[in-house]
Amino acid sequence: MSPTYDVIVIGLGGMGSAAAHHLSARGARVLGLEKFGPVHNRGSSHGGSRITRQSYFEDPAYVPLLLRAYELYDDLARATGREIAILGGGVMVGRPDSRTVAGALRSAREWDLPHEMLDAREIRRRFPTLTPRDDEVALYEKKAGLLRPENTVAAHLQLATRQGAELHFEEPMIRWEPYRDGVRVHTAEDSYTAGQLVICPGAWAPRLLTDIGVPCRIERQVMYWFQPRNGVRPFLPENHPIYVWEDAHGVQVYGFPAIDGPGLGAKVAFFRKGTETTPETIDRTVREEEIRAMADHMSGCIPDLPGTFLKAATCMYSTTPDEHFVIARHPAHPDSVTVACGFSGHGFKFVPVVGEILADLALTGTTAHPIGLFAPARLAAAPAPGART
Numbered sequence: 359m360s361p362t363y364d365v366i367v368i369g370l371g372g373m374g375s376a377a378a379h380h381l382s383a384r385g386a387r388v389l390g391l392e393k394f395g396p397v398h399n400r401g402s403s404h405g406g407s408r409i410t411r412q413s414y415f416e417d418p419a420y421v422p423l424l425l426r427a428y429e430l431y432d433d434l435a436r437a438t439g440r441e442i443a444i445l446g447g448g449v450m451v452g453r454p455d456s457r458t459v460a461g462a463l464r465s466a467r468e469w470d471l472p473h474e475m476l477d478a479r480e481i482r483r484r485f486p487t488l489t490p491r492d493d494e495v496a497l498y499e500k501k502a503g504l505l506r507p508e509n510t511v512a513a514h515l516q517l518a519t520r521q522g523a524e525l526h527f528e529e530p531m532i533r534w535e536p537y538r539d540g541v542r543v544h545t546a547e548d549s550y551t552a553g554q555l556v557i558c559p560g561a562w563a564p565r566l567l568t569d570i571g572v573p574c575r576i577e578r579q580v581m582y583w584f585q586p587r588n589g590v591r592p593f594l595p596e597n598h599p600i601y602v603w604e605d606a607h608g609v610q611v612y613g614f615p616a617i618d619g620p621g622l623g624a625k626v627a628f629f630r631k632g633t634e635t636t637p638e639t640i641d642r643t644v645r646e647e648e649i650r651a652m653a654d655h656m657s658g659c660i661p662d663l664p665g666t667f668l669k670a671a672t673c674m675y676s677t678t679p680d681e682h683f684v685i686a687r688h689p690a691h692p693d694s695v696t697v698a699c700g701f702s703g704h705g706f707k708f709v710p711v712v713g714e715i716l717a718d719l720a721l722t723g724t725t726a727h728p729i730g731l732f733a734p735a736r737l738a739a740a741p742a743p744g745a746r747t
């Protein structure tokens with residue numbers, strides 16, 4: 359008896375919704391199973407905005423994937439008519455030898471990406487909202503900007519459904535097992551068979567992927583929205599760029615222009631100051647002292663931003679020891695199972711190209727995209743990432 363589906367996708371958040379789209383676009387019979395409803399706010403793909411940029415300070419190896427992701431994001435906007443990206447430019451700010459600036463410059467040079475280097479005076483002249491110290495510089499990238507995570511997930515789900523994928527919400531996978539040449543997946547409602555399984559569990563990776571040897575630390579992260587002190591106009595996308603800003607101690611903050619209309623403010627967050635948590639126990643309440651610490655930090659670099667605190671929301675990172683992703687065939691089930699996890703707080707800008715890679719791996723067993731950096735074997739002996747302050 360042949361299996362009911364070609365591919366079952368577990369988790370329909372950022373990565374899984376993109377996989378469901380790319381698989382069904384190639385004619386595969388797809389079943390998607392999601393623990394919560396469509397486009398929810400309990401994982402890692404919510405909060406109204408995500409930064410995208412090409413001069414990638416994390417590693418130049420990501421650049422070809424970013425170039426492809428930009429094309430696919432364009433296709434997605436065109437195919438669905440949704441607002442997916444606002445590319446108003448961005449700056450990576452810090453001392454010249456900081457990871458943020460030196461790393462971005464390395465990627466820009468290695469891949470010949472259009473960019474400009476700005477000294478502190480030029481940063482202040484072009485972007486009057488930003489007040490860098492005299493020893494800080496910026497790499498400016500015209501193509502940087504922001505993505506709309508909820509619209510992206512909704513667009514991928516919409517296309518997948520249109521292409522015949524069957525998507526079940528509020529139906530978590532309980533377990534799976536190898537079955538004949540493929541897999542069998544169990545939920546509380548039913549069990550399903552397929553030739554291939556694609557697991558995109560986000561912050562549930564430590565629970566669902568215990569057997570791939572990836573020590574993944576789940577972190578509680580907070581996003582803050584402030585109403586700027588002197589009105590929102592200087593913070594509109596035409597005046598205020600997205601930024602990643604590293605201080606002399608290596609602490610990075612990032613933020614966005616005011617994109618949601620007057621009164622809804624501009625969003626800012628610390629990049630990596632998370633605390634360890636689990637999806638079951640995460641504290642969704644944001645404390646007064648956390649808000650004060652964020653406002654204090656911002657008054658040093660964007661003094662007009664922390665005018666009035668509007669709201670905050672929590673989200674989860676799934677961080678690997680080297681902060682690189684895990685995208686691969688399952689080491690113990692290389693013929694039938696593909697995994698994508700450990701996106702370490704910087705995965706959203708890659709969502710559509712990860713969908714394409716997962717479809718390649720599930721349907722052909724291989725991909726032409728460069729994913730060597732994401733092999734789980736590199737982490738086999740690594741300890742779980744330690745607590746950061």
Ligand SMILES: Cc1cc2nc3c(=O)[nH]c(=O)nc-3n(C[C@H](O)[C@H](O)[C@H](O)COP(=O)(O)OP(=O)(O)OC[C@H]3O[C@@H](n4cnc5c(N)ncnc54)[C@H](O)[C@@H]3O)c2cc1C
Binds near residue numbers: 405
């Ligand atoms: C505050 C914050 C800011 C960020 N900023 C940026 C940024 O500026 N730029 C950037 O590129 N990236 C950013 N990221 C990272 C990026 O958003 C994530 O890497 C990305 O969203 C991860 O997608 P995912 O599909 O792995 O996880 P998710 O979108 O959370 O999807 C996982 C899904 O699996 C489902 N699931 C879990 N268990 C089961 C089960 N048993 N059965 C069925 N379904 C299940 C979950 O319900 C969930 O829907 C940020 C993340 C956070 C939290």
